[in-house]
Amino acid sequence: MDVHEKIRVEDLSVRFGGRPALRHVTLPVPARQVLAVIGPSGCGKSTLLRCLNRLVELVPDAEVRGRVLLDGEDVYACGADPIAVRRRIGMVFQQPNPFPTSIYENVAYGLRVQGVRARSELDGRVEASLRAAGLWEEVKSRLHESALRLSGGQQQRLCIARSLATGPEVLLLDEPTAALDPASAARIEDLVWSLRERYTIVIVTHNMQQAARVSDYTAFLLMGELVEYGPTGSLFTNPRDQRTEDYVTGRFG
Ligand SMILES: Nc1ncnc2c1ncn2[C@@H]1O[C@H](COP(=O)(O)OP(=O)(O)OP(=O)(O)O)[C@@H](O)[C@H]1O
Numbered sequence: 503m504d505v506h507e508k509i510r511v512e513d514l515s516v517r518f519g520g521r522p523a524l525r526h527v528t529l530p531v532p533a534r535q536v537l538a539v540i541g542p543s544g545c546g547k548s549t550l551l552r553c554l555n556r557l558v559e560l561v562p563d564a565e566v567r568g569r570v571l572l573d574g575e576d577v578y579a580c581g582a583d584p585i586a587v588r589r590r591i592g593m594v595f596q597q598p599n600p601f602p603t604s605i606y607e608n609v610a611y612g613l614r615v616q617g618v619r620a621r622s623e624l625d626g627r628v629e630a631s632l633r634a635a636g637l638w639e640e641v642k643s644r645l646h647e648s649a650l651r652l653s654g655g656q657q658q659r660l661c662i663a664r665s666l667a668t669g670p671e672v673l674l675l676d677e678p679t680a681a682l683d684p685a686s687a688a689r690i691e692d693l694v695w696s697l698r699e700r701y702t703i704v705i706v707t708h709n710m711q712q713a714a715r716v717s718d719y720t721a722f723l724l725m726g727e728l729v730e731y732g733p734t735g736s737l738f739t740n741p742r743d744q745r746t747e748d749y750v751t752g753r754f755g
Contacts, residue, residue, distance in 0.1 A: 507571075508533035508672060508702040509554060514568035516549050516726075518561060523549045525726045526568075531672075536694060536703045538717035538734065540710060542754065545723040547706040551674050554704065555591040556584040572672075592665030596677040598657035600649035600664070605632075605641050608649045608660055612668040627667055634700075635663035636693050655686025659693065666701075673697065675705040679712065691716050710750055714738050722746050 509531035516524040524546045531537050531554075539547045552558040554570055556577055569576045577587045600608050609628045610618075618624055628645070632638040637659040641652070649660055658678060665673060675694065679687035694703060694716045707713050713720055713734065720734045722745075730737060730746040741747045748754055 505535065506533040507531065508573065509704075510569075510571040510574075511550070511553070512569040512571065514550070514553060514566070514570065516546070516553060516558060516567075517565045519563040520565075522726050524553070527723075527726075527728045529721055529728060529731050531702060531704060532719060533702050534698055534700070535718040536698050536705060536716055538713035538720045539704065539706045539723065540708075540713050540720060540749075541723035541729075542749070543708075546726045547723055548676055550721075550723065551593075551676055551704060551706050554672070554674060555588050555593055557588070557593065559584070589668060590670055591672040591674060592668070592670035593674040593676065594658070594661050594665055594678050596680045598654055598661050598681065600652070600657050600660050602648065602650055604646045605649050605652070605660060606645040609663050609667045612664065616668060631663040631667040632660075634666050634697070635659045636689065636696075637663055653686065655682050655689060658682060658686070658690060662690075662693065662697075666697075670701070672702045672704070675703065677706055677708060680708065687712075710738075710752075722749060724749070 507530040511527055511529050514524055514527045527550060539550060541547055549558060553566060558564050558566060570578060606628055609631050610624050613624055613627055629638060632641060637656060640656060652660060679690050691712060694705060697703060705716065717734045720737045721728060722730045724745055730741060730743045738750050741750060
């Protein structure tokens with residue numbers, strides 16, 4: 503691959519309580535591109551995503567083997583700080599989960615944790631993050647209202663703004679539109695496409711049309727194994743593996 507590998511997953515295996523969830527997965531995550539991870543329920547998509555920012559180790563009986571290289575350095579190396587990794591790799595979940603505070607405070611929170619105190623800097627970075635998430639015009643006159651009054655789609659864009667505020671390099675999106683109506687989902691898809699100019703993005707989706715629309719590369723997982731990885735266009739139109747063809751043509755899953 504001629505594009506820079508922002509992340510490289512190498513021989514990654516995960517077990518929960520001894521039961522395998524991922525088996526020897528190796529794949530690159532190209533910089534400033536969108537990688538879609540697809541596959542039937544339970545195939546390990548979320549587990550793979552949660553390995554990238556070490557969220558998986560919060561599960562008490564999880565066992566992770568293999569390497570995840572972020573700009574060439576193993577995030578699981580002895581001495582690597584999971585908090586520092588999560589600062590570089592932001593994550594957005596299926597259910598929008600804004601804090602029960604104002605729109606402004608949702609975005610400012612991570613900045614305050616990082617020690618930003620000056621009001622003008624906070625204001626500037628909150629605005630820039632909301633603009634990047636495509637939400638500024640809708641909320642600029644109500645920044646101090648509760649985030650919980652926003653629609654589901656707006657809440658999800660707020661969660662994206664909250665992730666962007668602290669300056670991550672990679673964004674992980676775990677089925678970010680699954681809980682949204684089609685119009686809100688389409689706005690998130692447009693956003694994902696535009697964010698790839700600045701961020702490396704990995705999106706887990708059940709929706710193959712969505713994967714085909716928003717991603718540059720696609721990884722297809724089945725029962726914890728990586729069956730196929732490639733440029734999205736060729737994986738969907740000319741899959742190398744029969745199982746990929748069966749899945750993308752809707753024969754199972
Ligand atoms: N916290 C956990 N404890 C035990 N087993 C788990 C845990 N999380 C996931 N698993 C198991 O690991 C396997 C992979 O799950 P994972 O959630 O990664 O799949 P998925 O492809 O994201 O599924 P879905 O599309 O339904 O969200 C499944 O067998 C699941 O039951």
